[in-house]
Amino acid sequence: MPGYPGAVKPLVPPGVYAPREDTALLVGALHDEPLPDGADVLDVGTGSGALAIEAARRGTHVTAVDVSWRAVCTARLNTRLAGLRVRIRHGNLFAPVRGQSFDLILANPPYVPTPDTGRAPHGAARSWDAGRDGRLVLDRICREAPALLRPGGVLLVVHSALSCPGRTLTHLRGAGLKASVTRRRVIPFGPVLRSREGWLRESGLLSAPGQREELVVVRAELPV
Numbered sequence: 001m002p003g004y005p006g007a008v009k010p011l012v013p014p015g016v017y018a019p020r021e022d023t024a025l026l027v028g029a030l031h032d033e034p035l036p037d038g039a040d041v042l043d044v045g046t047g048s049g050a051l052a053i054e055a056a057r058r059g060t061h062v063t064a065v066d067v068s069w070r071a072v073c074t075a076r077l078n079t080r081l082a083g084l085r086v087r088i089r090h091g092n093l094f095a096p097v098r099g100q101s102f103d104l105i106l107a108n109p110p111y112v113p114t115p116d117t118g119r120a121p122h123g124a125a126r127s128w129d130a131g132r133d134g135r136l137v138l139d140r141i142c143r144e145a146p147a148l149l150r151p152g153g154v155l156l157v158v159h160s161a162l163s164c165p166g167r168t169l170t171h172l173r174g175a176g177l178k179a180s181v182t183r184r185r186v187i188p189f190g191p192v193l194r195s196r197e198g199w200l201r202e203s204g205l206l207s208a209p210g211q212r213e214e215l216v217v218v219r220a221e222l223p224v
């Protein structure tokens with residue numbers, strides 16, 4: 001976790017996503033949000049619980065969800081070690097919080113374009129594998145998150161420029177939200193992208209030379 005700006009460095013067992021540059025970019029965006037005491041925050045795809053911890057340290061009421069039991073147990077341990085109360089639920093995206101609403105939703109979902117294997121992502125790869133266009137989970141977030149926001153509520157979602165931020169903006173604006181890219185960072189390819197570079201270029205999903213990708217944070221606010 002070198003360079004991770006969170007005040008608490010969570011424990012990360014094998015198979016759970018260690019906070020990386022995307023987590024760090026979202027932590028920065030979270031710190032920019034003026035959150036009232038007691039605001040209700042959802043961290044969807046919580047992994048180690050890194051973002052949930054950063055939000056709970058601000059005095060908010062945090063609910064965190066992950067589809068991986070290993071991540072759920074890790075996040076429970078990390079929030080407990082940090083002395084913070086966070087409700088951590090196992091389940092698929094927004095299913096465990098159906099009927100609830102939030103002032104802020106944080107999402108660092110899987111977003112790496114993935115060759116078609118005919119099987120759903122499984123194991124550790126559920127943290128990054130996201131279908132051919134990288135939007136398997138992103139499109140669901142764009143579709144489902146707006147209904148969970150309170151008036152004035154904000155969705156902060158981080159992903160790669162390889163998985164089409166323009167579509168994220170279009171979907172969220174179409175749902176009536178005020179959406180824009182508020183943070184960007186160019187980073188070197190990690191091991192997953194390095195291993196897929198040939199396929200990405202052959203498929204026309206990557207045309208820029210070099211082994212760098214841009215990460216973006218999309219901020220989308222439901223008008224009051």
Ligand SMILES: C[S@@+](CC[C@H](N)C(=O)[O-])C[C@H]1O[C@@H](n2cnc3c(N)ncnc32)[C@H](O)[C@@H]1O
Pocket residue numbers: 017018019020022023044045046047048049050051065066067068071091092093094108109110126127128137
């Ligand atoms: C890129 S990791 C992010 C982890 C953590 N939020 C962070 O920023 O370090 C994505 C997480 O989303 C979880 N995930 C993937 N698909 C999901 C789904 N459909 N519902 C809930 N969680 C999901 C993965 O298990 C993984 O923990």
